[in-house]
Structure formats: structure tokens, C-alpha cells
Amino acid sequence: xxxxxxxxxxxxxxxxxxxxxxxxxxxxxxxxxxxxxxxxxxxxxxxxxxxxxxxxxxxxxxxxxxxxxxxxxxxxxxxxxxxxxxxxxxxxxxxxxxxxxxxxxxxxxxxxxxxxxxxxxxxxxxxxxxxxxxxxxxxxxxxxxxxxxxxxxxxxxxxxxxxxxxxxxxxxxxxxxxxxxxxxxxx
Numbered sequence: 001x002x003x004x005x006x007x008x009x010x011x012x013x014x015x016x017x018x019x020x021x022x023x024x025x026x027x028x029x030x031x032x033x034x035x036x037x038x039x040x041x042x043x044x045x046x047x048x049x050x051x052x053x054x055x056x057x058x059x060x061x062x063x064x065x066x067x068x069x070x071x072x073x074x075x076x077x078x079x080x081x082x083x084x085x086x087x088x089x090x091x092x093x094x095x096x097x098x099x100x101x102x103x104x105x106x107x108x109x110x111x112x113x114x115x116x117x118x119x120x121x122x123x124x125x126x127x128x129x130x131x132x133x134x135x136x137x138x139x140x141x142x143x144x145x146x147x148x149x150x151x152x153x154x155x156x157x158x159x160x161x162x163x164x165x166x167x168x169x170x171x172x173x174x175x176x177x178x179x180x181x182x183x184x185x186x187x
């Protein structure tokens with residue numbers, strides 16, 4: 001995902017600062033919390049609050065810290081994020097936070113060779129099949145760690161789809177029917 005030049009630069013600066021403070025993993029987790037907050041049902045309200053000039057900077061800071069998972073906690077990670085929010089406020093870049101969150105996640109995964117794996121199932125898989133598929137995917141990835149997520153999409157009819165970063169494997173009945181239809185139409 002292209003996040004733009006400004007978010008990429010801020011994300012890189014945050015990553016370097018987090019590495020210096022030995023909290024890059026914790027900041028990555030906080031960025032994940034922020035990402036989930038932005039994409040949640042209340043995400044639109046969060047975006048509106050951050051872009052609203054009548055919402056004061058201390059309130060914006062509290063909203064961001066809470067969305068990142070730091071509810072009044074004083075930790076190394078919260079201190080680093082707090083310093084970063086101060087920089088964003090000072091430079092009038094709070095509106096770039098969503099892009100920075102995405103850029104930081106991408107940068108962190110790239111630097112740590114983490115692969116994102118998403119499996120879409122036609123129906124709820126039993127644990128044994130899901131674990132077997134996860135094991136097969138991990139074998140394909142070798143030493144690279146993976147972030148695994150899954151969802152259900154009944155329109156697949158049967159089977160599953162696997163997305164590894166930008167790579168797609170479609171083992172669904174829906175795909176087989178589509179291919180059969182194309183084959184019949186081409187005759």
C-alpha cells in the first residue's frame with residue numbers, strides 16, 4: 001500500500017527512534033491497535049476528532065494514546081508514542097496519522113521479514129484442518145514469521161482462499177465453477 005511520502009518519512013523516523021529506545025515491537029503492537037481503531041465502527045469518529053480544529057491537542061493526544069492501548073500507563077512504549085505525538089502536533093501532521101500507522105506496519109514487517117497471511121474459508125474450519133493449513137503455509141514461508149488471520153465467506157461455496165502478502169491461492173469451489181464456466185464458454 002502506498003502511504004505517501006510524508007507518512008513514510010514519519011514512519012521511518014518513528015521506527016528508528018523506537019529501535020534506539022528498544023521498543024520497536026511495542027510500538028508495532030500500538031500501531032496495530034491504532035489500525036484496528038481506525039477501521040472499527042468508531043474509526044470515523046476518531047478520524048473526525050483528530051481533524052477537528054476545535055478538539056484541543058491534549059484531547060487528541062488522549063484519544064490516540066487510548067486507541068493505541070495505553071490507558072494512562074507509563075511505559076517505555078507509551079513514552080515513545082507520546083514523544084511522537086508531540087512531534088506530529090508541533091509539525092501540524094496529526095492528520096497524517098492514519099498513513100503513518102500503515103507505513104510503520106509495512107516498514108516493520110519488511111525489516112523483520114514478517115509475512116501477512118489471510119485465509120478466507122467458505123465455512124468455519126475445524127481446528128485440525130486450520131492448524132494443518134497453517135503448518136503447510138509456514139513450511140512454504142520457511143524461516144519467515146507470519147501474521148495469520150482468517151475470515152468466513154460463504155459465497156466461496158467450499159474450500160478456501162489464501163493470501164500471502166500480494167500472492168493469492170484460490171482453492172474454492174467458487175473458483176472451480178468460474179473456471180469450468182470459462183472453459184465451456186470458450187468452446
